[in-house]
Amino acid sequence: MEYIDEFRDKKLVLQIAESINSIVEDKLTFMEVCGGHTMAIYRFGLPSLLTNKIKLLSGPGCPVCVTGKGYIDKLIALSKLNNVIIATFGDLVRVPGSTTTLADKRSSNSDIRVVYSSLKALEIARSNPERKVIFAGIGFETTAPTSAATILEADAEGINNFYLLSSHKVMPPAMSAIIDDGVEINGYLCPGHVSAITGSRIYEPIVSKYKLGCVISGFEPLDMLQSIYMLIKQNKKNEPRVEIQYKRAVRPEGNLKAKQIINEVFEYRDDNWRGFGTLKLSGLTLRKKYKRFDAEKAFNIKVEKTVENPGCICGQILRGVKNPKDCRLFANICKPETPVGACMVSNEGACAAHYKYNLVNLTLKGSDIPAQGNALGQDARKI
Numbered sequence: 001m002e003y004i005d006e007f008r009d010k011k012l013v014l015q016i017a018e019s020i021n022s023i024v025e026d027k028l029t030f031m032e033v034c035g036g037h038t039m040a041i042y043r044f045g046l047p048s049l050l051t052n053k054i055k056l057l058s059g060p061g062c063p064v065c066v067t068g069k070g071y072i073d074k075l076i077a078l079s080k081l082n083n084v085i086i087a088t089f090g091d092l093v094r095v096p097g098s099t100t101t102l103a104d105k106r107s108s109n110s111d112i113r114v115v116y117s118s119l120k121a122l123e124i125a126r127s128n129p130e131r132k133v134i135f136a137g138i139g140f141e142t143t144a145p146t147s148a149a150t151i152l153e154a155d156a157e158g159i160n161n162f163y164l165l166s167s168h169k170v171m172p173p174a175m176s177a178i179i180d181d182g183v184e185i186n187g188y189l190c191p192g193h194v195s196a197i198t199g200s201r202i203y204e205p206i207v208s209k210y211k212l213g214c215v216i217s218g219f220e221p222l223d224m225l226q227s228i229y230m231l232i233k234q235n236k237k238n239e240p241r242v243e244i245q246y247k248r249a250v251r252p253e254g255n256l257k258a259k260q261i262i263n264e265v266f267e268y269r270d271d272n273w274r275g276f277g278t279l280k281l282s283g284l285t286l287r288k289k290y291k292r293f294d295a296e297k298a299f300n301i302k303v304e305k306t307v308e309n310p311g312c313i314c315g316q317i318l319r320g321v322k323n324p325k326d327c328r329l330f331a332n333i334c335k336p337e338t339p340v341g342a343c344m345v346s347n348e349g350a351c352a353a354h355y356k357y358n359l360v361n362l363t364l365k366g367s368d369i370p371a372q373g374n375a376l377g378q379d380a381r382k383i
């Protein structure tokens with residue numbers, strides 16, 4: 001298959017769903033750890049096509065959601081400094097910190113600019129040599145190469161007013177933490193974009209230590225259903241392994257150039273994840289050679305202890321122990337236009353996906369199959 005429409009072919013989707021439903025015997029739970037997968041699952045109404053023996057659970061796949069509140073508080077503190085410009089991805093602006101958001105700070109005179117890449121942030125630094133530009137670098141192995149390339153470029157050009165506040169994270173420690181925490185799943189739907197960079201071997205320890213299958217999936221309905229089918233087969237044979245369903249983008253060795261750039265610029269450190277606390281060697285910080293670009297070192301900002309909203313269960317949702325509809329704020333106080341937690345801010349957040357496709361958007365568009373199975377419609381009617 002070559003074109004997106006082919007991966008959304010209704011007939012094929014229904015066929016593979018039927019195959020899944022016919023082979024599954026025991027109840028099985030699979031977790032996706034990619035915000036793109038979370039969106040795809042609800043956008044295409046996949047749960048409604050599957051027998052209720054299959055449960056799909058969202059994990060820590062949304063980069064904005066897993067970024068700890070302490071990081072947001074640090075950005076807010078930095079934004080109050082004189083002569084500083086904060087350059088950030090759009091979603092982060094609306095994520096509540098302990099007391100306020102970057103969006104609020106922006107309307108009270110802090111210079112906070114939304115960018116689509118770290119290279120744009122570097123461009124802002126070039127054009128404002130008298131100002132200090134801090135780029136909010138978040139995301140998994142997918143975005144880390146661009147941040148790393150930007151640091152290399154800044155270094156090569158001798159730019160001395162550009163800084164990175166890194167909250168880049170790597171996925172496997174969180175996948176392990178979920179199992180160590182006692183969440184019972186029967187396999188992981190592994191992230192396609194992350195794996196395009198890392199390759200498939202990063203999941204081998206999950207297979208060997210926890211005897212859990214890991215299938216790297218694409219993002220279209222056929223991709224995801226095929227990946228679920230592969231996980232079911234592995235469970236039936238009791239042969240967990242790493243498999244690549246998303247072969248059109250992922251190779252076992254990954255993107256060697258991107259990995260080399262990450263390794264040149266970053267090293268691992270313990271990092272804080274929303275809902276998980278500190279996970280060992282789960283984050284990326286600048287190596288000594290590039291420390292002069294590190295905003296944490298350059299500005300030595302200290303923030304007060306973070307204050308979580310007691311009503312928000314975002315952390316538990318990210319750990320797979322609750323789902324958005326367990327939250328009493330869901331869809332009443334907390335909505336995309338008035339988000340209480342990060343999981344409702346980001347397009348890739350589980351709460352936003354549930355809200356958008358499970359509750360609000362009852363009518364799927366033409367190619368957004370499969371219409372007759374859209375579970376959201378049913379759930380929304382119950383509500």
Ligand code: SF4
Pocket residue numbers: 311312313314317324327328329330331334335339340341342343344345351
């Ligand atoms: S619905 Fe809102 S308040 Fe509830 S967990 Fe999700 S983001 Fe937090």
